[in-house]
Each structure stands twice: as structure tokens, then as C-alpha cells.
Amino acid sequence: MRRALTVALGLAGAVPAAGLAHDMGDMAGMDMGGAKKPVSAVSVKPAGPAKASPVRPRKRSAPVKYIAGIQPVMDHMLYGHALLDEFEARFDGRGGEFRYDGQGWYGTDYDKLRIKSEGTVGHDGRFGDGDHEILYDRAISRYFGVQTGVRLDVDSGPTRPWGAVGIQGLALYFFDLEATAYFSDRGAAGRLQGSYDILLTNRLILQPQAELNFYSTADRTRDVGRGFSDIDTGLRLRYEWFRKFAPYAGITYTGRFGQAAGIARSRDSVVHDVTFTFGLRAWF
Amino acid sequence: MVMYSFSERRALSRRRFMTGVAAAGGAGAVRSFCPADAATLSAVPERSSTRFSLSVESVPVVIGGRRAMATGINGSMPAPTLRWREGDTVEIAVTNRLDETTSLHWHGIRLPAEMDGVPGLSFAGIKPGETFTYRFPVRQNGTYWYHSHSGMQEQTGLYGAIVIDPAEGPAGTAERDYVLVLSDWTDADPEQIVSNLKFQSDYYNFRQRTVGTFARDAMRNGVGATIRDRLRWGAMNMAPTDISDVSGIIYTYLMNGQPPETGWTGLFRPGERVRLRVINAASMTLFDMRIPGLTMQVVAADGQEVEPVPVDEFRIAPAETYDVIVRPEGEGPWTVFVQSEDRTGYARGTLATRPGLPGPVPPMDPRPLRTMTDMGMGGTPAGGHAGMSAAHGGMAGMEMSGSGSLKEGVEVQSVAMMPRSRLAEPGAGLEGNGRRCLTYADLRAVRAGEEARAPSREITLHLTGNMERFIWGFDGKKFSEAEPVDLALGERVRFILINDTMMEHPIHLHGFWSELENGQGAFRPYKHTLTVKPGERLSYLVTADTPGMWAYHCHLLYHMEVGMFRTVVVS
DSSP states (O other): OHHHHHHHHHHHTTSOGGGGSOOOGGGTTTTTSOOOOOOOSSOOSOOOOSSOOOOOOOOOSSOOOOGGGOOSSOOSOOEEEEEEEEEEEEEETTEEEEEEEEEEEEEOSSEEEEEEEEEEEOTTSOEEEEEEEEEEEEEOSSSEEEEEEEEEEOSSSOOEEEEEEEEEEEEGGGEEEEEEEEEETTEEEEEEEEEOOEESSSSEEEEEEEEEEEESSOBGGGTBOSEEEEEEEEEEEEEOSBTTEEEEEEEEEEEEOHHHHHHHHHTTOOSEEEEEEEEEEEEO | OOSSOHHHHHHHTHHHHHHHHHHHTTOOOSOOOOSSOHHHHHBOOSSOOSEEEEEEEEEEEEETTEEEEEEEETTBSSEEEEEEETTOEEEEEEEEOSSSOBOOEEETOOOOGGGSOOBTTTBOOBOTTOEEEEEEEOOOOEEEEEEOOSTTTTTTTOEEEEEEEOTTOOOOOOSEEEEEEEEEEOSSOHHHHHHHHHHOTTTTOOOOOOHHHHHHHHHHHOHHHHHHHHHHHHTTTOOTTOOOSSOTTTOEEEETTBOTTTOEEEEOOTTOOEEEEEEEOOSSOOEEEEOTTOOEEEEEETTEEEEEEEESEEEEOTTOEEEEEEOOOSOOOEEEEEEETTSSOEEEEEEESSSSOOOOOOOOOOOOOOOTTTTTOOOOOTTSOTTOOOSSTTOOSBOSOTTTTOOOBTTBSOOOSSOBOOTTOOOTTTTTSSSOBOOGGGOOBSSOOSOOOOOSEEEEEEEEEETTTTEEEETTBOGGGSOOEEEOTTOEEEEEEEEOSSSOEEEEETTSOEEEOSSOGGGOOEESEEEEOTTBEEEEEEEOOSOEEEEEEESSHHHHHTTOEEEEEEO
16 A cells, blocks of 8 residues: 555656645535636646636527538438248147248348248148238337338139238337237237247246237138137247357137137137247247 | 358258357367467557558458458458547558458547548548548547448448557556457348348347256246246247347457457566456447456546556446556466357457466356346345445436336337436446445546536437337437437536336447546546446436537447447538
């Protein structure tokens, strides 16, 4: 300590040793008072008398003109990403099927164009549950955006167009949530999707996920029934080898209920199906 | 279809690489071959000069065994140290040999606005192939630095040190004089980093709470308390592990351009005083520096002399500088250990009597966690100086909701309900570690400030952001959405900053001193960059004595780039 102090004194040079004492408490307010003689190496304008400066900024009549029109920072950039949440093979006792579910978007912090698409290729090679949406997404709160646009059901079945209005974002407690209502001349529909990441480790992540579909009217040709029609839910364990590239394994369950279950039975298709699932979650 | 870029993939495997380095004990298996060697980089030039010719160019580097192109000057990354003398007029011809516009900003230097080097505000930038000559009188002395103010060039290596001798000649307070330029290097594309953060704000955080840490905390604190704690953070959609936006998962922390495995070496003879001019030139990293076994005398902050403060450790945010003096009596070697705030990596140097003597590398400290105080929920000051407050109306360091009309929204994730003075706290992760850590309250200028006028008005700005969307700004607005801050020429104002976010923000006002009201009265320290802690309210005085358009921003590069920036117009 003695050594340190010696160094300190050597450094302080002409400064009195008393200056080393750090009296913090009683100095407050000195700014306003005692006009010290300027001895600083800091070159600023000569000090004025110890009173408030009367100057006020002028009111600007025109917007600031940046030199050569250059913005000093670019905070209004366009960003684009695409997330393939599900890209998976599902197996049960009767064979395998393929399912994907993804979305991409492009835009600013507030305004984005969002494209969503999902579908399943069944045992029989039929493309089902083909749901494709183009939405305008407007950020409205800390974690949520409002979306409006169109949904097109395009797959091996008959094509159906819908208008879409929904919200998407991060509900409290880190739940990812999408809730969308759809309208067409055939009636209305609703979809609720949610997922949650449980971090077993920072790279091994268990994700429960569910998608529920509701319809105001049955559409037998598309295997949907009135009311709560179907659910697609899964529990997937992924490993984020890289953030953007995570293989996973899991169990999924798809089920049809009420009228939809009846439609499925009448076609001899599966009402409740549990599958083992292997896939890849990727974004770019 | 490219799912991820190659550099990305390499970057995210960095952690394993770093582990490997730790295992090798810094044996120096990989040698960086920056064209300029470590000795040249750290050296302060023999004497000051007034004319400089700088060529901004791409520089091949090998860092951590990887080849990459950095942005440097005259073949060197970091850029060469410039030595000036107070009272001289310097002339610096800067030639751009990149294929994009560049600029150099002289950080902390008081000069005419058109020499400040900010494209759009000071000049139009330096286009490829062009030469721009900066010319200005040097009216101050101390340790400063310079860096690009164009795009992301600061992240890719365009920074260097400035040492200014006092007019009356070098101080002669130390036998050895070294510059320590600290930085965070990555070979990932900076634009890609921002884009990733916009998509997933915790992209680079691999230290989050997990089921494992839940079990551990439940064992320690009880299941109920742990659940309550998790729910409290979950109810805000925030994570206490959110320390740095970009981490050691892609960063290699450099000291004078040297990665930790090689490290930088400074030579001394026992008994000599060694002055270390520490500059944080990192884009996104706050560092904690110590030299185990040696007491550091902090003698200057942001280039301005302060009464010496003996410390074991100090935190330095991006753009800040501290001069410390050590006097090793023995042979050493001593390790200069510089951890990142989030403890995901470190930069390393050695003070030794001859080259090639690495000192022992201490283990990394435990990583900090954010607290409810960081969330602006008040709480008991941890530093024990509860009465420390800004020299302002004798307020006791606490203020009920200074938020005014500010509301949570797209750009405001949270509003600090009870911001308070945290000047006497060393910062997250440094509390109660048994070491003497520097705080802002310790800084006392050696001379009284010469401007005695009271401020004519107060300008209160909230530091705001939404981590989840990676939007940052002031008062809930990005640069492009906000009006400039107007100051009258000659006006003296008090800036009050309230940090509503959960992260530190080093706020830099170009062109003027920021006189921190830290309870030292007329001996308040003159700084150019002030770190505002989460949930903190601090104030400082500014005399707007130079006309022009000036930049005012957070010196975390990506915060600035996404909007935490204001133009200050002095007219």
C-alpha cells in the first residue's frame, strides 16, 4: 500500500496530498456554487459568472439537412428470414408420412410480409392439410403483431380460399402463440397454435407444440367437421447443433373430433394417430 | 438452398475451439500473424508527430487459427497508435482503399464539427480511392482512440489508439508506457449478426437458464422460491442471463490484436512504473480488467487525469479509456486478465521481464445475472453507498417513475419504475468479489472544472429498447423516428439519462465533454462516454461551445446501428 501511495503522490504532482481523500458526501451541489479559477488543461470557453446561462436553442424551421443526404445510422433496414419449424417423417404401425410447417417473412421492425405454409403427404401419397397463407404483419405491442391476408387451402383436395385475420407473437412466460380467424362464403374457421421451449440444456430443447382447428361448417371433401375439428400436437426433442440447424425426434398425435371424427370413420381413415417423428428444424 | 453460411457454422462451433485453447493452457499453438507484430502494436511511438498518412485497407489476419480479412490501416489491425502533442495542429491524410465508403472519427477529441468524421453529420465520408485530410488543433491531452463511423467497419477492425502529450511535454510518470487496445473479433458477417438478433434475440446466448439450473436453484433456495423467481422473469418475457447480445460463442477477445492463446506481452524491469493506457475498442463487449497480484492506480479516465484510485479491478465499457499505473517489484510474470462481462471469454496479456514468459491464467469469475434492480424496480443499493446521488437537488438517489409519458410498446419492453443512482456500484458481476473495484463515484478530477455556470435547462432522455425485437432507441424512438436534440451555441445543459433497459449502455456525446455529476462537486470527472447501468439514472453537464451537427449514441455498435442514436444540433 505504501508503494501504491508513493506512485499516487508522484503522479499527482502538484496536487496537494489532501486531494487523495475522496470526500464524496459533502461535495454535492458544488457545481452550482464556487466558481473555481480555471486551471484545467481542458480547453473550453472561458468560464462565465456563476449564474444560469440564458441561452435557449433556436426553433428549427426546417428539418435537419444531412450532408450528401447520408443518414448516420441505418435503423430502418429490411430483414428477411424463413423458419422451417417442422420438416419431418412420421411413422406409425401402417407406414410413414411426411409433414412440413414453416413460415418466412420480409420487412421492417413494424411492417412485414409473412408467408406461412404447411402440409402432409400421407401413406397413400395424397397431399393433405395443405394450408398456405400470405399475410401483412404489423407490430402492435411489445411482443405481438396483427396479421391480415389470405389463406388458400391447396392440396389434393378441393381448393378453398379464405380471408385471414390474426395475431402472432410471444405470450408472457415465453409461449409462442398464433391465433387466426378465417372467413369465406362457406363460413368461418379458427386456428390456434402454440409452442413452448423447455431448455433441458442450452442446446437440447424439448418443445411441446399444438395446433387446433375449428370450423363453423363441415366440409366433407376436406375432412373437416363443424366445431372443434382436429388437433395436431407433438413433443419434439431437438438438439441445436447450430442455432439454425437442429435435428429432432419426437412423438406426434393427430386426432379428429366430433363431426370430423365421424367423417374420418366413414372413410375408414384414422381418427386418432400416434406417430414417432424424426425431423429437422432449420431457419435461415 | 443455403441453410446457414459456412462462416456462421464455424462461428457457432467456436466454443469448442475456445475450450481447446483453455486446455492447451495458452501454449501459443496458434500464432496470429497480423503484419505488424505485437510489440509494434502496443508501442506508443517515440515522439509525437503532426502529419500522418493513413491508408484504410483490408488486412489479412489469422485469429484463432482462422484466416480472415480485417479492416485496418497501413497493413495493421488494430490501426497504428497515433501520438500527438497538445497545442500542435495535426494533419491526417486518410486514403480509402476499401470498396466502400469509410470514415475516421477521433473519439473524445474536441474539434470543429466538420473534422469529427461522422458521415452525414461532419462530412460526406471518404469514398473508395479518395483521400480526405483532417486538420485540427489539438487542445487536450491524454489517451483517446479513433475508429470508423461507417457501417460495421468498427467490428471488423478499424480502430486504433491516440496518445496526446501535454503541451509542457510528456508527463514522465512512468518508465514504461503501453497502449492496451481491447476488442472483440469475429469472422462472422456483422450484418448477419444484426439480422440473427432481429430474428432471435438470444441467438448468441448459450448460458440461459435450463432445467438443470432450475434443479440446482431449487436445491439451494427451495422449490417455491425458485418457481416464483422463474415466474417473475417469465411474466416479463425477459431473461436474467441476458448480459451481452453477442458473446464469446463467436467473439475472440483481443488485446492489441492478439487472441488469448498468444496474448500480448509488455516488458518491464522490476521496480519500474508501467503505465497501461486501456482502451475498449470492442463493438459489443464490456470488459473487466485485473492483474492478479498487482494494485492498479487509476490515474485517468477518458483521457482526463483523475486523483489516483488504487483498485484491483475495473470495468471498462466500449469507447471508454482508463490509464492505470502498476509497479511490479518482482520478476513476475503477471497476467493482464480481461474478462468479458458475460464471462464467455477473455483477452490476455502478460507483464514480464523478457518475452515468452506467459503468466498463470486465473479461472473465469462466475457469470452475473440480472436482478430486479436492473429492471428498475429499485431495491437496496448493493455498493453500501446508499446516499450517493447525483449532485442534483439532494435527491436520495431514488425517483418514483421518471417515465413521464413513456409507455410499453413495440420499442419499449419495459419502463424503470424506480430508477436510481448506481454510481457507487462497480457493476454486474463485480459486487462482493473481494476485490477493490473502481466505481464512477471514485472518479475525481485533479483540477476543478472551469465552467461554473449552472445549467440553464435539463434534457431528460430515457434509454429504451425491446430486446425481443432487437430495437434500441431513446425515449421509445429510433433515430429515424425522432427529432434532433437542439442546443444553443454556448448553452450549458444538464443531461439526465434514465436506463429503462436491462443492459448497460455506454452513451457517447461527440464534440463535448460530459461532466459526470458523481458527487465530486467542482472536481467532477470530464468524460466522453458514460456507461449507464440497467435501472440507473445519472446526470451530467455539457457546455455546447462548438457549433455543428454532432452524433450522440450508444457505443454498443449494434444498438447504435438499429437506432440508439440522436443528432445533436448546436447553433
